[in-house]
Amino acid sequence: MSGKYQAPSVRKAFSILRQIARSPKGLNLSHLANQLEMSKGTAHGIISAMVEEGALIRDPSSKRYFLGPTLFELGKTAYSELDLREIARPIMEKLMEQTGASVFFGIPNGRRVSILDVVESNHNLKITAPRGSTIPLLAGAIGKIFLASMDPEQANSMIVEKGIPRFTARTITDPDAYLIAVSRAKENGYASDDEEYIDGVRAAAAPIRGKQGKLYAIWAVGFKSALDDHMMGILEAEIREAAGKIAQQINNRPLFTPPNA
Numbered sequence: 001m002s003g004k005y006q007a008p009s010v011r012k013a014f015s016i017l018r019q020i021a022r023s024p025k026g027l028n029l030s031h032l033a034n035q036l037e038m039s040k041g042t043a044h045g046i047i048s049a050m051v052e053e054g055a056l057i058r059d060p061s062s063k064r065y066f067l068g069p070t071l072f073e074l075g076k077t078a079y080s081e082l083d084l085r086e087i088a089r090p091i092m093e094k095l096m097e098q099t100g101a102s103v104f105f106g107i108p109n110g111r112r113v114s115i116l117d118v119v120e121s122n123h124n125l126k127i128t129a130p131r132g133s134t135i136p137l138l139a140g141a142i143g144k145i146f147l148a149s150m151d152p153e154q155a156n157s158m159i160v161e162k163g164i165p166r167f168t169a170r171t172i173t174d175p176d177a178y179l180i181a182v183s184r185a186k187e188n189g190y191a192s193d194d195e196e197y198i199d200g201v202r203a204a205a206a207p208i209r210g211k212q213g214k215l216y217a218i219w220a221v222g223f224k225s226a227l228d229d230h231m232m233g234i235l236e237a238e239i240r241e242a243a244g245k246i247a248q249q250i251n252n253r254p255l256f257t258p259p260n261a
Contacts, residue, residue, distance in 0.1 A: 012038060013046050017067070020056065026064030084216070085117045087249045092119040092218065095242045099235045101203075101222035102127050105246075108146050108215060111137050111162075116216075127201060127221040138164055140197030141185075141205035142219050144178075148186035149207050149215050155182060170195045190240040192232060195224065202227040204235045206243035210250045218243050 015036050020027055027035075033043040047065060050056040054070035085105070092103040102121040106113045112134040120128045129135070137143055147155040156179065164173045172178045185191035190206040197203065198221075205219035220239055227235060 009046060012036070012042065013050060016043065016046060016050070017055070017071070020065055020067055026059060026062065026066045028063050028065070032065070083253070084210075084250060087253070088218070088246050089117060089119065091242050091245050092117065095119075095218075095220060095238055096121060098238055099220060099222070099231065100226055101220035101235060103218065103220045104129070105216065105218050106135075106142075107217075108137060109134060113137055113139070113142055113146070113217070121222060123222075123226065125223065127198070127223070135197075136165060136167075139167065140193035141191040141203045142217055144182050144185040144191035144193075145205045145207045145217050145219075146215070147182045148191070149209075155179070167197045168195055168199050172196060188236075188240075190236050190243075192236055200224050202232060204232065204239045206239045208243045208247045208250070210247065211253075216246075218246060 015038075016032055019032060019035055029040060029044055029047065032038070032047070033040045036043070047056060051058055051065075051068070054068045056065050057068045058065050088105045092105060095101075096103045096119045100121055100123055103119045104115055105117045106115045108114075113136070114134050115129055115131055117131055118128060120126055135142070137146060147158065150158075156175075159175045159178055164171070164175065164178055166173050172181060181191070190204055192202070192204040194202050200223055201221060202224050203219055203221040205217055208216040208218060210216055218239060220235055222231075222235075
């Protein structure tokens with residue numbers, strides 16, 4: 001069995017997209033099939049699927065294909081997230097230097113949180129996770145922050161209907177106690193956890209409200225041996241300040257607009 005998975009249809013779809021992207025006047029089916037040495041039937045099937053998804057559009061008069069709005073939306077999102085990482089990273093690096101904790105920047109994604117960027121601790125022993133990976137939405141401090149940013153009825157419904165997973169012996173699983181912690185997080189502008197998600201690990205998190213109400217968060221994680229009560233107090237104050245700085249810079253940036261718009 002080959003160690004590299006092959007997906008011919010996906011490769012052909014990207015070949016079509018690239019070919020059309022190089023042709024400002026668009027391309028018709030015959031030209032695409034000839035240029036890519038692909039049967040017209042195969043090209044037509046892939047193109048039809050991309051038209052349906054909005055990745056391509058077809059001019060009915062010339063019968064030529066052009067890149068569609070779905071690609072712009074995806075590209076805008078990718079550009080936006082890259083831009084946000086550039087904004088957040090210097091502030092994350094400073095927070096790591098001040099506290100010695102690993103610092104993460106992420107966004108809620110359904111019942112998970114997607115990690116957009118991470119600055120690893122400079123300690124030999126550290127907590128880390130790869131960029132692009134996810135953690136559960138209700139994982140310790142980060143869960144309290146995101147629920148604190150929700151409508152109270154929505155937060156209550158999520159806790160009551162879905163329940164709170166137990167990650168460690170110290171996880172708060174009682175709904176009333178958890179909602180009190182969520183309310184405290186909303187009041188303070190940050191949340192913390194003491195071995196609630198990972199044994200021997202403490203964390204603090206703060207919300208970041210971006211443009212058009214989009215929500216992000218920054219959180220910092222370290223071993224309890226390094227984050228004693230004094231250091232946790234520093235971390236909680238610093239992470240709230242870091243979140244405020246990132247939010248200010250995000251909201252001061254102009255919205256992305258396409259080239260030559």
